[in-house]
Structure formats: C-alpha cells, structure tokens
Amino acid sequence: MRVLVVGGGAREHALVRAIVRSPLVSETVALPGNAGIAREVRCIGGRVDDVPAVVDVALRERIDLVVVGPEAPLVAGLVDALAAAGIRAFGPPRAGAELEGSKAFCKRFMKRHGIPTAPFEVFDDADAAERHVRALGRPLVVKADGLAAGKGVVVASDVDEACAAIDAMMRARVFGDAGARVVIEERVHGQEISFHAICDGERFVPLAAAQDHKRIFDGDRGPNTGGMGAYSPPTVVTDAVHARIVREVIAPTARGLAADGIPFRGVLFAGLMLDGDTLNVLEFNVRFGDPETAVLMARLDTDIVPLLDGAARGALPTAALPVVASPAIAVVIAAAGYPGAVRTGDPISGLEEAAAVPGVSVLHAGTAKKDEVLVSSGGRVLCVTALGSDLDDAAERAYRAVDAIALPGSQHRRDIGASGRRRQTPRPASS
Numbered sequence: 001m002r003v004l005v006v007g008g009g010a011r012e013h014a015l016v017r018a019i020v021r022s023p024l025v026s027e028t029v030a031l032p033g034n035a036g037i038a039r040e041v042r043c044i045g046g047r048v049d050d051v052p053a054v055v056d057v058a059l060r061e062r063i064d065l066v067v068v069g070p071e072a073p074l075v076a077g078l079v080d081a082l083a084a085a086g087i088r089a090f091g092p093p094r095a096g097a098e099l100e101g102s103k104a105f106c107k108r109f110m111k112r113h114g115i116p117t118a119p120f121e122v123f124d125d126a127d128a129a130e131r132h133v134r135a136l137g138r139p140l141v142v143k144a145d146g147l148a149a150g151k152g153v154v155v156a157s158d159v160d161e162a163c164a165a166i167d168a169m170m171r172a173r174v175f176g177d178a179g180a181r182v183v184i185e186e187r188v189h190g191q192e193i194s195f196h197a198i199c200d201g202e203r204f205v206p207l208a209a210a211q212d213h214k215r216i217f218d219g220d221r222g223p224n225t226g227g228m229g230a231y232s233p234p235t236v237v238t239d240a241v242h243a244r245i246v247r248e249v250i251a252p253t254a255r256g257l258a259a260d261g262i263p264f265r266g267v268l269f270a271g272l273m274l275d276g277d278t279l280n281v282l283e284f285n286v287r288f289g290d291p292e293t294a295v296l297m298a299r300l301d302t303d304i305v306p307l308l309d310g311a312a313r314g315a316l317p318t319a320a321l322p323v324v325a326s327p328a329i330a331v332v333i334a335a336a337g338y339p340g341a342v343r344t345g346d347p348i349s350g351l352e353e354a355a356a357v358p359g360v361s362v363l364h365a366g367t368a369k370k371d372e373v374l375v376s377s378g379g380r381v382l383c384v385t386a387l388g389s390d391l392d393d394a395a396e397r398a399y400r401a402v403d404a405i406a407l408p409g410s411q412h413r414r415d416i417g418a419s420g421r422r423r424q425t426p427r428p429a430s431s
Ligand SMILES: Nc1ncnc2c1ncn2[C@@H]1O[C@H](COP(=O)(O)OP(=O)(O)O)[C@@H](O)[C@H]1O
Pocket: 118, 141, 149, 150, 151, 152, 153, 155, 185, 186, 187, 188, 189, 192, 214, 271, 282, 283
C-alpha cells in the first residue's frame, strides 16, 4: 500500500513513524512534511489546503490511502475531492469537518443527539448577543463560530469582558468571517481531557485519554498556544470514566453522524470538561490532536495502518486496542516569540544526544534544513516524547532529552504532566 500523509507538524511526524513500521506499507510520502519527516520518507512541497494540488499529487504518486493531519484541508473538502478522484482517505468529508469548522453546528449537533454540553445560544447579530449577555448578567464564554487558529474563544470573567469579545469578533472582525456568528455558552469547570476515537462511519475504537497543556508558561499562565505538551493517561480518567465517555459521548456522536448521513471516517477528538460526576463536551475536533498524537502513538501497541485504512474503507477492525501500560509525556520546544511573532532560522543541536535517552523519541514540527544546518522554521519546533515506568520516570527521561537540545531563545514548560504526577522536574543549574 502507498500512503500519503498530509501535514508537516509533530503530529504528522508521529503518524509517519507509526505508518512506516507497518509491513502493509510499501512507500510513504509526506506533503509538505518537515526536516525530521524528510529523514524518514520522501517529502513533496505544497500547501495542505490547496485541494486540487493535493489531489494531483495523490494521483501522480498512485496513492492508495491519504492520511490527513490538519483540520484546514478537511474543512476545505479535501476528502470529498479525493473520493471524487477514486482515492481512499482517512479523514471526514467536509460535512463531517463542520463539527470542528463551525462551533454553532457542533453545539446544535450535540443538543440534537443528546450529547452532554453546556447550554448555549447562537447569534448572528452583535446587538442581540450583547443584550443576551447583559440579560443573563453572569460570566459566560464567547466563541467565534469558525476556525480561528485556537484564539477564537474568550472565557469572560464578567459581562463587560464578554461584550468586548462580542465587539471584537462580530464588529471589528478580528478573526474575519469566522467571527460573523458567535456561540455564547455557560461556563463550566473542572479538568480538561482530550479523548480520541477512530471511526469508520458506523463503528469506532477509542484510544487512550490524554491531557494537554495549552498555556505558554508553567502553572497554566500566559497566552494560549497550539499546545505546549501532553501526557497520557490522565489520573482522573479511571476505567469507569473511560467507559462513561465512550457511552455518553463517543457512541452517540458516531450514531448521530451516521443518522445525519455523514460518512465520518477519521478521528473524533472530543475536548471534555470533567468535574466530579459532571461531564461536558467543550468541542469536537475532527483530526488527531497535536501534541496528543505524540503520546497516543507512543502508547499504541499495534500496527496503526489496519486502523487508518480500515476506517477509510468503512470496515474498521473493532477489537479493543492494545495500549502499553507505561505512561507517556510529550514536551514541546517552541521558538523565541511564540505564540506571538516567531523568530525562525535559529540553529538546532543536540538531537542525537536527546534521542539516545532510553524511551525517548524526538519529533520535528517547525524544522527546516538551511545550508545543511537544521534550523527552526515555525512556532512549535520540536516535540520530545518519552515513555516511562510511571509519569515521574517518563518526565525525567523527557526532560533529560529536552535539556540535551540547544535552540537559541527557545521556550518550553517544566511542568508537563505535573497535574498527574508527584513532583516537578527542576531545571538544571546550567541552563
Ligand atoms: N463552556 C466553557 N467553560 C469554561 N471553559 C471553556 C468553555 N468552553 C471552552 N473553554 C475553554 O476555552 C478553551 C478553548 O475552547 P474550545 O471550545 O476548545 O475551542 P478551540 O480549541 O477551538 O479554541 C478550552 O480548552 C477551555 O479551556
């Protein structure tokens, strides 16, 4: 089987590493990939959301299975265009990608299918949205309807902050058309959990739960990012909680998609809030999480290709997945300036020493080769992943590898997984 992986982050590097190990695969290519992916498979330049160009590459390369990493090409209809060209793809069609591409669609879907989520209203008019917020007079969450690169949600602490968010999104259009419509919902509290399931349009297999760390600084302070690290499994997701998430969230969602006539063959990724016995879905994503994929692939103890290809064919093998008992941690190394204006072109060294730490795998995100030197080329540069006998051990290995890597001006968190383990990993005196 010939496989094309679309995307160029640590998520796609983790997927490529898992895919090339499969005896079912004769060749894997990536579009556009990155400098780390290029060490393992052939990379072809191009934009992931240029749908006709990606379809051309898939045809030219005689690809049997396209695995789509990011959400933008899914929302742009890549899977529909591939299907029209007779090419199998892992990822939902545009109609299914609406679960991530429109928060209003997602909330209405959940309400219609009885999936637990915070009460909400949808507004197309800024004045009406403000009147609603003032009438309720309590802290609410304001969400831009469309894709806003992870910046479109304001958890407002008072009415004025909520109204300011409405003004910025709907009148000033800081997110462009993505903010023409907003969802205003009740604030919920608790522990955030990432939960992935692979679906074939009818059946599904759940993966292990994970927790990610969105803020740039230790202690969940500072601005939001694409994700600074993740770990699995989170302590709060006991077997009973896992079963409950499958029963109350994943199963009705898969059933609802099928009932709505949407052949969803890809990843259902639920962003959950768990507060004691109260479970709420904050959002759905329609692709693998980044950095969650790093820890999920590290812990998945089976060939991923029958799962990806089975889902794409609508014939998923649904036996329970073997997961290694060892926990995993992923620590993101980001460039200077991230998540604001990012400095690129800085040299990266120490990767061999890092990868030599037992249990560690160093995934590339924003990396490129310049005059034969490995340099940073994006906000999130590397994702250092480690398996360990317990979370403390995994963290110790991951941070030993992180400390072996040099990238001028880089930033990373020291407390990844701390909510699930006993001690934090001190920074060595030398750095
Ligand atoms: N109803 C809510 N109550 C409290 N916090 C929320 C709520 N909805 C979202 N959040 C917070 O905002 C973050 C982003 O919201 P989310 O719906 O996941 O959108 P996106 O990932 O597209 O930015 C969440 O990770 C969570 O921390």
